[in-house]
Amino acid sequence: MRTTDMYLRSIGVHVPPVVSIETAVAEGRYPSDEMDYFRLGGAAVAGDVPAPELALRAARHAFERSGGMSPHDLDLMLYADVWHQGPEGWEPHFYLQRHLVGGDVLAMELRAGCCGLFSALRLAAGYLRPGGTALLVGADNHGTPLVDRWRMIEGNVMGDAGCALLVTTDTGFAELRSVNVTVLPEAEAVNDGGVPMFPPDATVGRTLDFAARNREFRKRMLDGDGAGLMLSIQRTLIELVERTLKEAGITLDEVARVAFPHGRWDELEHRAVNWFGLTLADTTWEYGAGIGHLGVSDQFVALDHLLAVGALAPGDYVLLVGTGAGTTMACAVLRILDIPAAYASGGPR
Incomplete structure (x- = not known):
């Protein structure tokens, strides 16, 4: 899809502290015989900080960098993730609506795998009209009992993070x-x-x-x-x-x-x-x-x-x-x- 008049106004990120691969080996979490070949440095680990809180911190960061944009001026908010976000039957974007953007913006969760933020960009490009603004957020905390972040994917480890993109149709630092x-x-x-x-x-x-x-x-x-x-x-x-x-x-x-x-x-x-x-x-x-x-x-x-x-x-x-x-x-x-x-x-x- 060729896009016109679509811009990134700001990016907000929250990357937790990294636990080194050496620490993971010393704790018996990562196989020592794979260190030299796969050459990994470590994984960002959020501990018990919920994924929606990572998203909220990233979204606030994006607004801090936006040059004066208000969360209440949004036309769309899309929340992308791959792993469980909180209580079953509860929606993570409601958390951002309560603590940041309010309840009037059209908001929904996207489950599109690891391409979720790309899907959010594609949807925003088709939805926004001149003067429109969208907040696209993605967040995951993989540190749960059903996941071993150090061994779940051979040759890789799972990190945690929140990321937020403010997308506008008027101006920004990067053109989509x-x-x-x-x-x-x-x-x-x-x-x-x-x-x-x-x-x-x-x-x-x-x-x-x-x-x-x-x-x-x-x-x-x-x-x-x-x-x-x-x-x-x-x-x-x-x-x-x-x-x-x-x-x-x-x-x-x-x-x-x-x-x-x-x-x-x-x-x-x-x-x-x-x-x-x-x-x-x-x-x-x-x-x-x-x-x-x-x-x-x-x-x-x-x-x-x-x-x-x-x-x-x-x-x-x-x-x-x-x-x-x-x-x-x-x-x-x-x-x-x-x-x-x-x-x-x-x-x-």
Whole structure:
């Protein structure tokens, strides 16, 4: 989708303190024999801070950086997540409505896997009218009894974070040039683990172990057209990136940095080098390896990091690429118009 007059006014983030991989090894949480190969730095761990509180802190941060925007002027609020947010039967965006934005704004929760914030961007681009403003938030705290953040995904660890994007139709520090989200339905079962859909996992206390589920899915693929499915995933993602770049009016050579999901360096290197002709240095892998996979927030927290460390300049293009269960794939192109003063002065994280 080619977007016009869509801007990022500000980004708000709340990344909790990082627990190092060395600490996790010393505590017996992470296998020591994997340290050297996977080269992870650690995971951001929120402790007992609820995910909606992480979202609220990030949203407040976004408004602090917005140059005077009011939470009560919003036209839309979308709340994206991948993991349980609070009591069953309770909606997390109500928490932000109570403590920040009020009850008049149209608000809803999105469950679109790790591409949730991309889906929120796509929906906001289709919803907002001239003069409109949307708050897009994503938050997850994976530190719950049904998840082992250190071993749930082979070659990666799960981090916690809150992230908020203020999107407007008038002005901002970055222009959204294009955004797309697609699903490969034939890969729907990638993360189902071969277990029954009913009763749902959380109601019977079944743990979430993506490493085991991926092994089970690969075993199933051996009995089917596994090679064909992997080829479809590769082809679909490449075509999605190419279409998004074309809609944005640029080529990959014009992109300053690329933000992929925080994940295994070897898998990312295969995709970046073999699929797109990139290197790890062109991506935000090193930063992501230090804080873990954040669920819905990886690419946008990484964008905030690039701005904070001075890795971007006015005129630069940034490519954000998302993949998730489903298999969901997403892509967005941003053009940096200026560097907000908030990044020059630091500001709360």
